[in-house]
Every structure is written in structure tokens, then in C-alpha cells.
Amino acid sequence: MHFGYTGEQEQFRDIVARFLRERSPMTAVRAQMASDRGHDPALWRGLAEELGLTGVHVPERFGGQGFGLEELCIAQEELGRALTCAPFFASAVLATTALIELADEAEQQALLPALVAGERLATLAWVERGGLWSASASQLVATPDGDQVRLNGHKHYVIDGLAADLMLVVARTPGSAGDAGLALYAVEASAEGLTRRGLATLDTTRRQAELVFTNCVARRLGAGRDFTTGFARVLDRATIALAAEMVGGAHALLDASVEYAKLRMQFGRPIGAFQAVKHKLAEMLLEVELATAAARYAAAAADANDAETSLLASHAKAMASDAYMRAAVEAVQIHGGIGFTWDNDTHLWFKRARSSAVLLGDAAQHRERYIALTAVAA
Amino acid sequence: MNTPHITPDDTTVRAEVRAWLAAHWQIDRSLVEWRQLLVDSGWGMPHWPREWHGRGLPIALLPAIEAEFEAIGAVGVARAGIRLLAAATLLEHGTDDHRRRFLPRILTGEDTWCQLFSEPGSGSDLAGGTTRAEFDGTRWTVNGQKLWTTSAHHAHWGLLLARTDWDAPKHQGLSFFVIDMHQPGVEVRPLKQMNGYASFNEVFLTNAVVPAENQVAKIGDGWKVAMTTLAHERRNADALRRWGQGSPHAGRIYDEERAEIETVMEPYRWYPQRAGRVDLVLPRALATGRIADPAVRQEVAKLLMLSRASEWLAQRARHAKQSGKPEGPEGSLGKLVASHVARACAEVHALISGADAMLAGADSPENGIIAEILLSVPATSIAGGTDEIQRNIIGERVLDLPREPRTDAGPFRDIPRNPPRPRS
Numbered sequence: 001m002h003f004g005y006t007g008e009q010e011q012f013r014d015i016v017a018r019f020l021r022e023r024s025p026m027t028a029v030r031a032q033m034a035s036d037r038g039h040d041p042a043l044w045r046g047l048a049e050e051l052g053l054t055g056v057h058v059p060e061r062f063g064g065q066g067f068g069l070e071e072l073c074i075a076q077e078e079l080g081r082a083l084t085c086a087p088f089f090a091s092a093v094l095a096t097t098a099l100i101e102l103a104d105e106a107e108q109q110a111l112l113p114a115l116v117a118g119e120r121l122a123t124l125a126w127v128e129r130g131g132l133w134s135a136s137a138s139q140l141v142a143t144p145d146g147d148q149v150r151l152n153g154h155k156h157y158v159i160d161g162l163a164a165d166l167m168l169v170v171a172r173t174p175g176s177a178g179d180a181g182l183a184l185y186a187v188e189a190s191a192e193g194l195t196r197r198g199l200a201t202l203d204t205t206r207r208q209a210e211l212v213f214t215n216c217v218a219r220r221l222g223a224g225r226d227f228t229t230g231f232a233r234v235l236d237r238a239t240i241a242l243a244a245e246m247v248g249g250a251h252a253l254l255d256a257s258v259e260y261a262k263l264r265m266q267f268g269r270p271i272g273a274f275q276a277v278k279h280k281l282a283e284m285l286l287e288v289e290l291a292t293a294a295a296r297y298a299a300a301a302a303d304a305n306d307a308e309t310s311l312l313a314s315h316a317k318a319m320a321s322d323a324y325m326r327a328a329v330e331a332v333q334i335h336g337g338i339g340f341t342w343d344n345d346t347h348l349w350f351k352r353a354r355s356s357a358v359l360l361g362d363a364a365q366h367r368e369r370y371i372a373l374t375a376v377a378a
Numbered sequence: 379m380n381t382p383h384i385t386p387d388d389t390t391v392r393a394e395v396r397a398w399l400a401a402h403w404q405i406d407r408s409l410v411e412w413r414q415l416l417v418d419s420g421w422g423m424p425h426w427p428r429e430w431h432g433r434g435l436p437i438a439l440l441p442a443i444e445a446e447f448e449a450i451g452a453v454g455v456a457r458a459g460i461r462l463l464a465a466a467t468l469l470e471h472g473t474d475d476h477r478r479r480f481l482p483r484i485l486t487g488e489d490t491w492c493q494l495f496s497e498p499g500s501g502s503d504l505a506g507g508t509t510r511a512e513f514d515g516t517r518w519t520v521n522g523q524k525l526w527t528t529s530a531h532h533a534h535w536g537l538l539l540a541r542t543d544w545d546a547p548k549h550q551g552l553s554f555f556v557i558d559m560h561q562p563g564v565e566v567r568p569l570k571q572m573n574g575y576a577s578f579n580e581v582f583l584t585n586a587v588v589p590a591e592n593q594v595a596k597i598g599d600g601w602k603v604a605m606t607t608l609a610h611e612r613r614n615a616d617a618l619r620r621w622g623q624g625s626p627h628a629g630r631i632y633d634e635e636r637a638e639i640e641t642v643m644e645p646y647r648w649y650p651q652r653a654g655r656v657d658l659v660l661p662r663a664l665a666t667g668r669i670a671d672p673a674v675r676q677e678v679a680k681l682l683m684l685s686r687a688s689e690w691l692a693q694r695a696r697h698a699k700q701s702g703k704p705e706g707p708e709g710s711l712g713k714l715v716a717s718h719v720a721r722a723c724a725e726v727h728a729l730i731s732g733a734d735a736m737l738a739g740a741d742s743p744e745n746g747i748i749a750e751i752l753l754s755v756p757a758t759s760i761a762g763g764t765d766e767i768q769r770n771i772i773g774e775r776v777l778d779l780p781r782e783p784r785t786d787a788g789p790f791r792d793i794p795r796n797p798p799r800p801r802s
Contacts, residue, residue: 003690003693003694003696003697004694004697004698004701004703258777258778258779261779262778262779262780269780269782269783270779270780272773272777272779272780273779273780273781273782273783274782275766275769275770275773275782277779278769278770278773278774278777278779279766279769279770279773281773281777281779282714282768282769282770282772282773282776282777283714283769285707285711285772285776285777286711286714286715286718286772289691289707289708289711290684290687290688290691290715291687293687293690293691293694293708294683294686294687294690297687297690315683315686315687318679318680318683319683319687364676367675367676367679367680367683368672368675368676368679370679370682370683371669371675371676371678371679371682374660374679374682375660375664375669378660378661378664
């Protein structure tokens with residue numbers, strides 16, 4: 001395991017960071033937040049074509065760059081820091097990883113290149129009302145109908161579910177329960193029997209939708225692969241990538257708070273000179289750095305197919321959830337009254353922190369999973 | 379043509395030290411007699427200058443030399459405790475006379491040392507000491523109190539920081555001395571801690587005498603010298619754990635070394651408990667069955683994650699240092715995170731122990747270790763720089779936040795300070 005980035009990785013980070021500073025400044029974030037689509041297609045093309053970000057972790061035979069989760073997480077950290085409005089987590093992380101881990105080679109050949117090229121957007125839909133993050137909680141039923149499959153049921157909290165051209169949906173065979181009978185299905189946005197409704201979200205920089213399937217035509221993917229182990233790999237990797245995005249956001253909050261504490265004058269001195277504020281910032285730095293160390297260690301471990309990957313994913317997410325949320329709360333506090341206003345940007349990260357802390361399981365759920373895995377190993 | 383100076387490489391040094399050890403190492407020598415050979419040959423401190431009992435070798439060669447010592451079980455010079463800090467300080471700031479008088483007996487282990495810096499009235503604000511040293515033309519007379527002085531009860535010599543100018547600003551009025559601890563003006567009393575141990579002492583200096591030649595560096599330069607000592611203290615903290623272990627072999631020289639280590643390391647016996655003993659958390663949660671309680675599971679997970687992530691942070695700092703990258707924030711965070719880990723350990727041990735957390739000694743779980751953890755952890759966030767000072771350092775040096783306005787500039791005489799600690 002290594003504990004630092006190579007020169008190439010540092011360069012990659014700089015390139016992504018510079019691109020996002022120029023093309024996704026806060027004015028652009030605010031414009032997209034308020035837009036119907038929720039993201040800017042020109043920015044998406046830039047991410048895909050100019051940076052190749054959408055395929056950074058995709059094998060070269062599918063048009064990707066053939067790097068690993070570590071590089072994907074470098075991109076995620078920067079996207080989280082910039083709070084970029086883009087369907088990156090849904091399409092490049094969730095759906096692309098699902099195709100890599102769960103689809104057959106021919107299906108990958110057919111579906112991945114368009115996602116990598118940024119021509120099509122995809123998402124992964126596995127959670128339903130009630131918000132259980134395990135695939136085994138899926139109630140959506142897939143009934144065979146000749147060569148095709150008909151889906152009946154719903155999916156909830158689907159990230160960028162309205163923007164997606166392709167939905168990868170987890171469903172079960174009629175009468176099955178638990179892990180048995182689960183599989184991944186592809187549904188086109190234009191499919192008959194699919195109704196999509198955008199959900200009103202706390203965090204408007206990342207959209208969600210509800211999908212209702214009524215005799216909706218779908219295609220089974222990955223008939224030749226084991227769904228349960230593959231899907232566990234998808235969730236572990238997506239969890240680590242989300243943790244990376246979150247620590248990027250937490251760093252942005254910390255930086256903004258430090259900057260403000262140096263400038264804001266009260267009682268004749270910058271508020272950062274007061275220990276009450278200085279010590280808060282020192283603790284924020286510590287918590288954010290610990291969460292960063294956990295997220296980066298987990299990404300490197302996943303790339304090495306470390307046996308601890310699931311445990312480390314939970315470690316990374318639990319720490320990222322707490323650190324991001326704490327940074328958000330403290331950032332508002334340090335900015336004082338102005339931090340509670342709409343015009344100040346702090347609340348945008350605050351909202352992302354709050355919803356990301358829950359997405360893919362909150363800190364308590366991941367601590368429980370961590371201890372379950374630890375106690376078994378002990 | 380001049381022959382260029384050749385720095386010996388790993389292999390030649392290994393061969394050289396191996397040959398020397400083969401000719402000289404005998405386990406039936408006395409410890410002091412053997413170490414005198416190390417002092418004379420320079421193999422005890424090979425990275426020290428040739429004229430001062432070293433061989434002038436680069437520090438990078440030390441691991442190879444130490445490996446040769448270890449290979450045949452040869453004992454090294456005395457290293458545990460304050461003595462090496464004294465040696466490093468005198469090498470850098472002392473006179474040749476100091477080096478001649480003190481260095482050999484430090485290395486042979488004949489003399490032990492202590493550090494008289496902290497005072498009852500100046501803890502975090504170390505430069506605010508009020509122990510005074512006054513010169514009568516031939517010698518210094520010292521009056522005041524020192525505190526937290528590890529090993530003062532058996533030390534021969536003390537590194538003393540004392541105020542010599544009350545009209546100068548705080549940091550500029552201090553001077554540095556070597557004081558003989560075995561004299562009537564020096565009274566050492568053990569200081570009992572809340573965990574029952576007495577690892578430290580308070581030292582009362584009443585008309586104690588320091589001869590003129592024991593002044594180190596210039597008058598008014600005491601703070602600078604003390605900073606050298608403290609820098610070595612931080613550097614040696616890790617190595618101390620290694621030196622604190624005697625060799626398992628039998629033989630006169632080993633027995634003598636073990637006795638020395640026993641004396642020097644005695645004050646540190648409870649230090650593992652002070653750090654919280656995270657290693658005991660999961661085994662005890664499993665053994666007691668408390669692992670089934672969801673509240674316990676949450677707290678154990680939080681603690682294990684914090685502890686492991688803090689190790690990654692430390693490894694990131696080491697990695698950055700090794701690859702020559704500028705130091706990131708990781709290095710400064712280590713002390714603060716250790717406090718968090720220790721505190722969380724105490725809470726989780728208490729949670730796991732339930733009613734047994736009320737008990738002490740042999741009635742407490744793990745034969746008293748749990749009680750010792752609960753009562754030792756509070757030292758972690760104070761000793762070696764309080765959490766509050768660490769947060770100031772992180773805030774000002776890492777985050778570049780503005781300093782608080784100083785209210786202690788100007789003549790030291792005018793600065794408000796604490797009353798003396800009463801003698802019990």
C-alpha cells in the first residue's frame with residue numbers, strides 16, 4: 001500500500017482542478033442548480049472529451065483510459081471540491097462500474113463506449129421507497145415475456161434519473177426473496193411503461209428521480225456473471241468514490257472557512273486570531289485529513305483487490321460522512337449570520353454534505369457494517 | 379594531486395565495525411568498562427565528530443552499524459532517558475571543557491541527567507519561568523522551583539533554564555546552565571499523580587550553586603539552547619521505546635544494562651495505558667460479550683476507525699518526508715489525534731467494562747490495567763504540549779491563521795504571573 005500520489009497522479013489532479021476552476025466556477029454551479037436539466041451539456045462534453053474523465057477507470061478496449069479507482073477518486077475529490085453540477089457520480093461512477101462488474105463482454109462493448117464518450121448518460125437504480133441500500137431489499141419484479149422482460153414496480157432516490165438515457169435497474173424474478181433471483185436490467189429512457197418524476201431534493205446540485213415501471217420492457221444484463229458478488233463490488237467502489245467526493249467538498253469548506261477567518265474583523269482583529277475560532281479550524285483540519293487518509297487508503301486497497309475492501313469502504317464512508325457534515329456545520333458557524341444567507345455559497349456544500357452523508361448508507365450504518373466485518377475477522 | 383575525501387559505504391563500514399567488535403566485545407566485561415572502549419573508539423556514537431568520541435560518519439550509516447551490534451548482541455552506549463538530550467545540547471552549545479567533562483560519562487552511563495525547564499508557574503508558557511540565577515563574580519546562586527522533572531531523584535546533573543535578566547523581554551532574559559543535583563541547595567520531592575504513580579518530581583532550588591564554568595552559551599541565550607534540547611526530545615521520542623528494552627541474553631554486561639534500563643524506564647511504566655491501549659478494545663468487547671450491544675458496536679467502530687486512520691496519516695507524513703515533498707499538515711496533527719484516540723479509548727473501555735469500571739487494582743479488569751487506563755489517559759492531552767497549544771500550532775503554522783495579540787511583550791518584570799506553588 002502506498003501513502004502518496006505519483007507525479008503523474010498529482011499532474012492529473014492539477015489538470016482536473018484547473019479545468020473545474022475555469023469551467024465550473026460557483027456562478028456556473030448556481031446557474032445549473034436552478035436550471036431544468038440540472039447540468040450543462042457543454043461542461044459534460046468537456047469532462048468527457050477534453051479530460052477523458054468519464055472513462056478514467058474504464059478498460060482501454062471500451063474507449064477508456066484503463067486507470068483504476070484511485071484515479072477516479074482523484075477526479076471525484078476535485079468534483080466534490082468544486083461542487084460541480086454533472087451526472088458524473090450517476091453515469092461514470094455508478095452505472096459505468098455496474099457495467100464493468102456485472103455485464104457480459106458483448107453488453108459492455110455495446111454500452112460502455114457511448115458512456116465513456118459522454119454521448120449517453122446512464123444511472124443505476126436499485127433503491128426503493130424506504131431507502132434500504134442493499135440490493136436484496138429490491139421488490140421490483142422482472143417477469144419473462146418471450147425474448148424480453150417486463151418490469152413492474154418502482155425505484156426511488158435514483159441519482160440523475162431524469163437526465164439518464166439508460167437506466168440500469170435491479171429487479172428480481174417473481175416469487176424470489178433475499179439475494180436469490182436478483183439481476184441487472186437495462187431500460188431505455190424511451191421505454192414504454194416507464195414513468196419518471198423528478199424528486200424535490202435538499203441538494204439541488206445533484207438531482208434524483210422516482211421511476212415507476214408498468215409492464216416496462218427491459219433487457220437482462222450479465223446472464224453469465226454472478227450478480228451478488230458483482231453488485232457488492234459495485235457498491236464498495238461507489239461508496240469509496242462517494243467518500244472521495246465528500247472529502248473534496250469538506251476541504252473546500254475548510255479552505256473557505258480559513259480564508260474567511262483571516263479576513264473577517266471583529267473586536268479589532270481577524271476572528272481567526274481568536275482561539276475559539278482557531279481551535280475549531282484546527283479540529284476541522286484534523287477530521288478532514290483523517291477522512292481523506294481513509295478514503296485514499298480504501299481506493300488504493302480496492303485497486304489491489306484487497307480482501308479488506310468492503311471494510312475499508314465502510315471505514316471511508318463513515319469518516320467522510322461525519323467529517324463533511326461537521327465541516328459544513330462549522331463552516332456556517334464560522335461565517336456567522338452571513339453563512340446562513342442564500343447568497344453565501346456555504347449552504348450549497350452544506351446541502352451536498354447532508355444528502356451525501358445519507359447516500360449509500362449513513363455513518364452509523366457503515367460503522368455497524370465495519371464492526372460486523374471486523375468481529376468476524378477477529 | 380590531492381586524494382579526495384572518501385566517505386565509506388555500507389559494506390566497508392560493516393566490515394570495519396565487525397572486525398572491531400570481534401576484537402573487543404566480551405560479555406564478562408563491566409558495562410562501564412565496555413562503554414569506555416566505545417567512547418575511545420568512536421563506535422558508540424559513530425555520527426558524532428571525531429574529536430568528541432565519534433567517527434564523523436553520516437547518519438545514514440547508523441542502521442548498518444547498529445545491525446552489526448545486534449548481530450552479535452553487543453551493548454551500545456547509554457541512551458535512555460534525558461542523558462542523550464544533554465549530550466546533544468552540549469555538543470551544539472557547550473564549551474570544549476563541558477564536552478570533555480560531561481560527554482564520556484553520559485555515554486558510559488555513569489552519570490544520569492534531568493531537565494529543569496518547567497515550573498509550577500510556567501507550563502505551556504515555558505519561557506515564563508521565574509527561577510532566578512544571580513552572579514556574584516565567581517559563581518551563580520539559583521533560587522526557584524522546577525516541576526515535572528523526570529528522574530531528578532537519581533540524576534547527577536540537571537539542565538537548568540533560569541532567569542538572569544528581569545528587565546529583558548520574556549525570551550531574552552533566560553540563560554542555560556548545568557547544575558550539580560547532589561548539593562544541599564537542591565531538594566527533590568516525588569510528585570504523586572492522579573493514577574497513583576510518582577513518575578515526576580518537583581525540585582526546590584534554594585541558594586543552589588552553579589560555578590561560572592557551568593554556564594552554557596551566552597547569558598540571555600538560554601531559550602535558544604532549550605529549544606535545541608526540546609527538538610532532540612521530540613526526535614528521540616520514537617527511539618526511546620526501542621532503547622527501553624533490555625537484551626534478553628545472560629551475562630554480567632547484560633545484567634548491568636538491564637538494571638540501568640529498569641531504573642531509567644521506571645517512570646514510563648504506565649505510558650502504554652496513557653495512550654489508551656486501543657489494542658485491548660476489540661478483544662475485550664468480544665470476551666465480555668459487550669460486542670452484541672449496538673451502542674458498544676458504534677463506539678468501538680468509531681475508535682478503531684480513528685486509530686487506524688491516524689496511523690495512515692502518520693504514514694502519509696513519513697512518505698512525504700522520504701520522497702522529499704514539502705511537509706503537509708499530517709505531521710503536526712499526530713499529537714492532537716493521539717489525544718483523541720486516548721480519550722476515546724478511555725470512554726470505550728469504560729463502556730465495555732460496565733460496573734467494573736468503578737473498580738481499581740486487582741479487582742479491575744485485566745488485573746488493574748483498565749483502571750490504569752481510565753486514570754492515565756488525562757495526561758495525554760497535557761504532557762509534551764497541551765491540546766490547546768497543539769491547536770494553536772496547527773492554526774498558526776499549518777492554516778496560517780493570525781496570532782493572538784501578545785500581552786507579554788516588554789520587560790518580564792512587568793508581566794503578570796502566578797504566585798509560587800506552596801510547599802506541602
